[in-house]
Amino acid sequence: xxxxxxxxxxxxxxxxxxxxxxxxxxxxxxxxxxxxxxxxxxxxxxxxxxxxxxxxxxxxxxxxxxxxxxxxxxxxxxxxxxxxxxxxxxxxxxxxxxxxxxxxxxxxxxxxxxxxxxxxxxxxxxxxxxxxxxxxxxxxxxxxxxxxxxxxxxxxxxxxxxxxxxxxxxxxxxxxxxxxxxxxxxxxxxxxxxxxxxxxxxxxxxxxxxxxxxxxxxxxxxxxxxxxxxxxxxxxxxxxxxxxxxxxxxxxxxxxxxxxxxxxxxxxxxxxxxxxxxxxxxxxxxxxxxxxxxxxxxxxxxxxxxxxxxxxxxxxxxxxxxxxxxxxxxxxxxxxxxxxxxxxxxxxxxxxxxxxxxx
Numbered sequence: 630x631x632x633x634x635x636x637x638x639x640x641x642x643x644x645x646x647x648x649x650x651x652x653x654x655x656x657x658x659x660x661x662x663x664x665x666x667x668x669x670x671x672x673x674x675x676x677x678x679x680x681x682x683x684x685x686x687x688x689x690x691x692x693x694x695x696x697x698x699x700x701x702x703x704x705x706x707x708x709x710x711x712x713x714x715x716x717x718x719x720x721x722x723x724x725x726x727x728x729x730x731x732x733x734x735x736x737x738x739x740x741x742x743x744x745x746x747x748x749x750x751x752x753x754x755x756x757x758x759x760x761x762x763x764x765x766x767x768x769x770x771x772x773x774x775x776x777x778x779x780x781x782x783x784x785x786x787x788x789x790x791x792x793x794x795x796x797x798x799x800x801x802x803x804x805x806x807x808x809x810x811x812x813x814x815x816x817x818x819x820x821x822x823x824x825x826x827x828x829x830x831x832x833x834x835x836x837x838x839x840x841x842x843x844x845x846x847x848x849x850x851x852x853x854x855x856x857x858x859x860x861x862x863x864x865x866x867x868x869x870x871x872x873x874x875x876x877x878x879x880x881x882x883x884x885x886x887x888x889x890x891x892x893x894x895x896x897x898x899x900x901x902x903x904x905x906x907x908x909x910x911x912x913x914x915x916x917x918x919x920x921x922x923x924x925x926x927x928x929x930x931x932x933x934x935x936x937x938x939x940x941x942x943x944x945x946x947x948x949x950x951x952x953x954x955x956x957x958x959x960x961x962x963x964x965x966x967x968x969x970x971x972x973x974x975x976x977x978x979x980x981x982x983x984x985x986x987x988x
Contacts, residue, residue, distance in 0.1 A: 633676065633677040633737075633738040633739040633758065633760055634674035634675060634676055634677065634737075634738055635674065635675050635676070635677055635680050635736070635737040635738070635739065636671075636673075636674060636710045636735060636736050636737065637667055637668050637669075637670055637671060637672070637673035637674065637675065638671060638707060638708055638709065638710040638713075638736070639708060639709070639710070639736050639737055640668060640675050640680065641668045641708070642700060642703055642704060642708035642775070643680065643683065643684075643700070643771065644668060645703040646696070646697070646699035646700045646702070646703050646771065647683075647687045647691075647696070647699070649699045649702060649703070650687070650690075650691040650693055650696060650699065651691075652687055652690055652691060657683065657686055657687070657690075658683075660686065661679060661682050661683060661686065663675065663679055663683070671710065676760070677737070677738065677739035677758070677759060677760055677764070678759065678760050678761050678762045680739075680768065681759060681762045681763075681764055681765055681768065682762070684696070684697070684765045684767040684768060685765060687767075688765075688767065694800055694802075695770070695800065695802070695805035695806065696767055697765075697766070697767030697768065697769075697770035697771035697774065698770055698771070698774045698805050698806065698808075698809040699771075699774075700771035700772075700774050700775045700778075701774035701775060701777065701778040701809050702778070704774075704775045704778045704779055704782065705782070706779070706782075706783075708775065709729070709736055709779075710735050710736055710852075711732075711735065711845060711848050711849045711852055712728065712729060712732040712733075712735055712736055712849055714841075714845045714848075715728045715732065715842065715845035715846055715848075715849050716728060716729060716779070716783065717783060717834075717836045717838075717841075718836065718837060718838040718839070718841040718842035718845055719834060719837060719842060720833060720834060720837045720839070720842075721830060721831050721832060721833060721834060721837075722780055722783065722784060722788075722825075722829065722830045722831075722832070722834065723744075723751060723830040723831055725783065725834070726744040726751075726753055726776075726830070727744055728846070728849075729742065729744070729776075730742045730743060730744050731849075732849045732853060734853065735849060735852055735853055739757055739758050739759065739760075739764065739768075740755055740756065740757050740758070740772065741755070741756040741758070742754070742755055742756075746827070747824070749791060749824060750791050750824050750825050750826050750827050750830075751824070751825045751826075751827060751830045752822050752823070752824045752825075753776055753822060753823045753824075753825070754820050754821070754822040755769055755772055755773065755820065755821045755822065756820055756821070757769045757772070757821075766795075766796065766797035769795075769796065769797075769821040770795065770797070770821070772821070773793065773795070773810075773821055773822075773823055774809045774810070776823060777790060777809070777810060777823060780825075780829070783834055783836055784829075784832065784834060784835070785835050787811075788825070788829050789811050789812055790810065790812045790823045790824055790825050790826075791812065791813075791824045791825065791826060792812055792813045792814075792815060792824045793806075793810045793812050793813070793814050793815065793822070793823055793824075794815045794818035794819075794820060794821060794822040794823075794824070795814065795815065795816050795817075795818055795821055796817070796818055796819070796820060796821050797816060797817075798816060798817055799814075799816035799817065800816075860901055861887065861889075861894065861897040861898060861901060862898060862901045862903055862908060864887055865883055865887060865894070865898070865905075865908055866908060866912050868883050868886045868887065869883065869908070869909060869912045870912065870916065872886075872936075873912070873913070873916070873934065873935055873936040874933065874934050874936065875936070876936050876938060877936050877937070877938065878909065878936060880894065880895070880905045883905070910946075913935045913936070913946065914946075914950045916934070916935055917931065917935060917947060917950065917955075920934060920935070921955060921958055921959050921962065922962060924959075924963070928940070928943075928955045928956070928959075931943070931955070932944075943955070
């Protein structure tokens with residue numbers, strides 16, 4: 630079963646935070662069946678549930694119910710994987726947080742993050758999810774404390790939020806929270822969030838570097854693309870492409886090929902913003918475009934390769950996809966491929982004609 634994961638970079642930050650309590654994290658990892666050496670591998674990942682168990686064990690051993698706030702004392706851009714360096718090179722904290730939202734899944738898949746301008750300022754809103762285990766409050770509180778500390782680290786000055794929202798119940802001892810946030814605290818909130826002054830978020834950063842921002846965006850984008858290949862959506866699409874010529878694929882067949890239950894497959898697809906039926910339809914549409922671009926492939930062949938036992942169903946689906954029949958679509962492609970140029974010659978319209986430089 631595919632589970633949400635956390636980057637080794639973020640896990641290393643958690644370890645540093647726990648070590649501030651004098652905890653033996655190497656022994657804790659061994660107790661939990663985790664590979665401590667993987668923390669040195671920037672591409673390694675840990676499951677969200679294993680990080681939940683780590684936080685729970687840390688609280689049991691230390692007795693510190695606010696242990697997540699220790700993250701504020703150890704955070705550095707490197708704690709955010711390649712995303713951290715993209716943040717450093719941003720023009721403003723607002724631009725940096727927009728990048729953080731964009732690349733959040735690199736750091737941890739278990740968190741949904743949004744950043745938006747509200748009437749009382751910019752709000753960074755966080756929701757942490759679990760898999761088999763419900764997430765601990767320490768994970769979310771660590772993320773909030775970390776984000777605030779990063780603001781001060783990047784800007785070179787103390788940034789104080791307008792207010793801090795925490796989903797957890799109000800603890801008996803508020804001292805650690807007041808020390809970490811220096812702002813009005815709202816517990817039992819609908820979500821975890823930091824609300825910032827607009828001026829603080831829009832002020833120029835001393836670390837801003839546009840050229841480096843472009844470079845770091847590329848690195849983060851490439852990592853995210855590689856990472857996305859392991860997503861259930863990507864894997865299910867590959868299986869669909871393979872089995873479509875055998876007929877209409879059933880969800881059960883795809884789930885078995887991915888070693889998942891049907892319920893788990895559907896849940897993971899929903900988490901990734903789609904459904905089995907939507908994915909099947911999208912995959913067929915993309916393949917249909919490829920097939921009809923091949924002039925030697927008949928429409929009947931295309932229909933069967935897309936898993937339509939009845940060609941009339943293919944024609945109906947095609948009209949829905951492209952607002953044209955397959956014949957009309959292919960005629961348009963053919964017309965574009967033989968578009969006359971001004972000098973009367975024929976060229977493939979999809980390939981720009983070469984124009985010789987003026988002498």
